[in-house]
Amino acid sequence: MNAIELRHILHQNPEISFHEFETQKILIEALKSLNDERLKVYKIAGTGVLAIYEVMKNNPFILYRADMDALPIKEETDWKYAAKNGNMHACGHDVHMSIAYDLIQKILSSNLNENFIFIFQPGEETGAGASYVLEEIEELPIKYAFALHVTDEYDFKTVATTPGILFAAATEIDLTFTGKSAHIAFYEQGIDSIKITMQFLNEFYKRKFKDTLVGFGKIEGGNARNIVSKETTIFGSIRTPSLEHTEEIIDEISKIAHEISNKHLGGYLLTKGSIYPQVEVNEKLYNSFKDFVSRNEEMRFINCGMKYTGEDFGYFSLRYPSLMFWAGTLKGERVGLHNSKFLPDDDVIEFYSSFVYSFLKELIESEREV
Numbered sequence: 001m002n003a004i005e006l007r008h009i010l011h012q013n014p015e016i017s018f019h020e021f022e023t024q025k026i027l028i029e030a031l032k033s034l035n036d037e038r039l040k041v042y043k044i045a046g047t048g049v050l051a052i053y054e055v056m057k058n059n060p061f062i063l064y065r066a067d068m069d070a071l072p073i074k075e076e077t078d079w080k081y082a083a084k085n086g087n088m089h090a091c092g093h094d095v096h097m098s099i100a101y102d103l104i105q106k107i108l109s110s111n112l113n114e115n116f117i118f119i120f121q122p123g124e125e126t127g128a129g130a131s132y133v134l135e136e137i138e139e140l141p142i143k144y145a146f147a148l149h150v151t152d153e154y155d156f157k158t159v160a161t162t163p164g165i166l167f168a169a170a171t172e173i174d175l176t177f178t179g180k181s182a183h184i185a186f187y188e189q190g191i192d193s194i195k196i197t198m199q200f201l202n203e204f205y206k207r208k209f210k211d212t213l214v215g216f217g218k219i220e221g222g223n224a225r226n227i228v229s230k231e232t233t234i235f236g237s238i239r240t241p242s243l244e245h246t247e248e249i250i251d252e253i254s255k256i257a258h259e260i261s262n263k264h265l266g267g268y269l270l271t272k273g274s275i276y277p278q279v280e281v282n283e284k285l286y287n288s289f290k291d292f293v294s295r296n297e298e299m300r301f302i303n304c305g306m307k308y309t310g311e312d313f314g315y316f317s318l319r320y321p322s323l324m325f326w327a328g329t330l331k332g333e334r335v336g337l338h339n340s341k342f343l344p345d346d347d348v349i350e351f352y353s354s355f356v357y358s359f360l361k362e363l364i365e366s367e368r369e370v
Contacts, residue, residue, distance in 0.1 A: 001030050003102035003353065004346045010094040011079075014070030014087040017123040020047040023068050023097075027120050030101060036108050045132040049120035053107060060141040061115040062360065063320065065313060066100035067093045067124035076340040090342050091125065092150035092329075095349060099148070102353035110357075114364050117142065123312075128274050130315035144285065145322040146360070147313045148352065150344050151337060154328030157351065159293055160304035161325035163286040165278050168213070168239040170310025171246050172273030175200075175216075175257060179266045181223075181230040190228030191266050194221050197232040200260045204253065212249055213239040213308045239308040243277050277314035282321040288366070289323055292359050299355075327352050 006026070013022050027049045031041045044050040048068065054061070075088040083089070100118055107116060117140065123129025154160055177197045182190025201216065214236065221232025240246045250270065257268040293301040304326065313324050329344035336342065 001033060003098045003105070003349050006030050006101055007094050007098035007346060007349060008081040010097055011081050011089055012083055014083045014085065014089045014094070015068075016072055016087055017069040017126045017129065018047055020068045020122045023047070024049055024120075024122075027068075027097065027101075031104070034105065034108060039104065039108065044119070044136050045122055045129055047122040048129065048133060050133075050137070051104060051118040051120075053104070053116040053118070055111075055113060056115050059115050060143040061117045062364075063117045063119060063142045063145040063316065064100060064103065064356075065119040065121055065130075065145065065147040065316060066096040067121050067129075068097060069093060069122055069125050069129070071125060071338060073338065073340050077343045079343055088340060090338050090340060092337070092342065092344055093124070095150050095329075095344050096148070098349045099353045099356070102349055103357055106353065106357045110361075112361065112364075114360075126274055128276060128312045128315065130312040134315055134319065142320050144282075145313075145316040145320040146356070147316070147322075147324045148327045148356065149311070149324070150327050150329050150348065150352075152328070152330040152334045152342065152344070153336070154302065154326055155300070155330045156328055156345075156348065157298055158300040158302060158328035159325050159355075160302040160328070161281055161286065161289065161323065162303050162305050163281055163283045165241050165306045166281050166304075166324055167279035167307055167309045167311045167314065168241060169243045169246050169278040169314065170274075170276040171238045171243070171250075172275075173236050173238060173250065173253070174233055174271045174273060175236065175253070176231060176233040176269045176271075177257070177261055177266055178231050178268065179229065179264070182228045184226040184228060187228060190230075191264060192228050193232040193266060194229045196261055196264045196266045196268075197221065197234060199264070200257055201234070203256055203260060207252070207256075209249060209252075211241055212245070213237075214249055214253075237310070239310065241278060241306065243275070274312075276310045276312045277318050279311050279314040279322075279324055280317045281323055282317075285321060285323040285363075288363055289325065289359065292362060296355075
């Protein structure tokens with residue numbers, strides 16, 4: 001099976017976070033079909049896959065990560081290989097897995113003399129699957145970690161990254177305000193949690209937070225139209241340059257919630273959901289990467305600065321010197337990630353797998369010359 005054939009199969013079988021059972025099975029079968037005893041294949045983090053290529057005993061590994069999970073989005077591409085189960089690889093993870101698979105094939109066929117760990121990681125979209133992977137590989141010596149993410153924000157054959165913080169720390173928060181139920185005809189006997197929530201939001205959105213993106217995108221509350229709401233929850237996300245900064249924002253949110261709920265004799269509870277640390281790009285790897293791209297005449301390099309994208313590769317980047325980059329796929333109209341029509345062409349797989357292979361090969365050779 002080649003990487004494009006694999007992509008078609010994966011694209012037709014998208015599975016949401018931590019439900020990647022069929023995806024895991026497909027990947028394991030594909031990797032084992034390569035029939036190379038140097039490649040050891042294991043399950044990891046429940047529904048993930050770990051492939052180890054070790055040809056230099058007692059030497060560290062280079063880690064390459066590809067995420068696996070899809071989104072609960074109905075595909076609207078009309079593609080021959082479109083998903084039909086109500087989910088979709090609308091974030092390009094089918095492409096990520098296929099690039100990693102093709103990269104493995106290139107390493108095997110070239111007998112590259114370096115140790116590699118390939119992580120096909122579950123639960124990137126929600127649940128911070130990277131944290132579970134790290135728990136299982138913490139004893140392995142890893143010198144670098146790499147990953148890419150396809151996007152139609154940039155043209156095909158354009159790559160973008162930045163030294164330092166590439167992707168912001170992302171934290172999910174749920175904020176619940178509590179009151180007291182009463183029939184609407186006796187409104188004053190109740191404590192309206194919806195009213196408390198509205199007053200909190202009015203006060204909250206007056207505040208300005210530096211280097212921060214924070215907001216609430218979902219609200220749930222009440223039991224019936226004629227009953228004063230006892231409980232209302234708003235669901236939000238915080239994006240900052242670091243988790244330390246995030247805690248400062250949470251403290252400010254708690255302070256506002258405390259003041260507003262006390263004023264109305266209600267209560268509040270703030271809880272955290274998934275926590276993704278910032279993705280940090282190692283400066284040495286960044287410089288090597290930028291130099292490599294600059295010598296490739298058909299490619300374009302962009303220093304994109306920090307993005308407010310949430311990405312759990314941050315768990316890897318805080319433990320190992322890391323490089324992550326955007327891999328542009330745009331050839332026509334831009335639709336954006338998490339869109340029901342996001343569909344990179346098949347040819348990006350071979351292009352970016354060859355690109356990553358050549359970069360890693362040069363990096364390895366340059367370090368051995370020193």
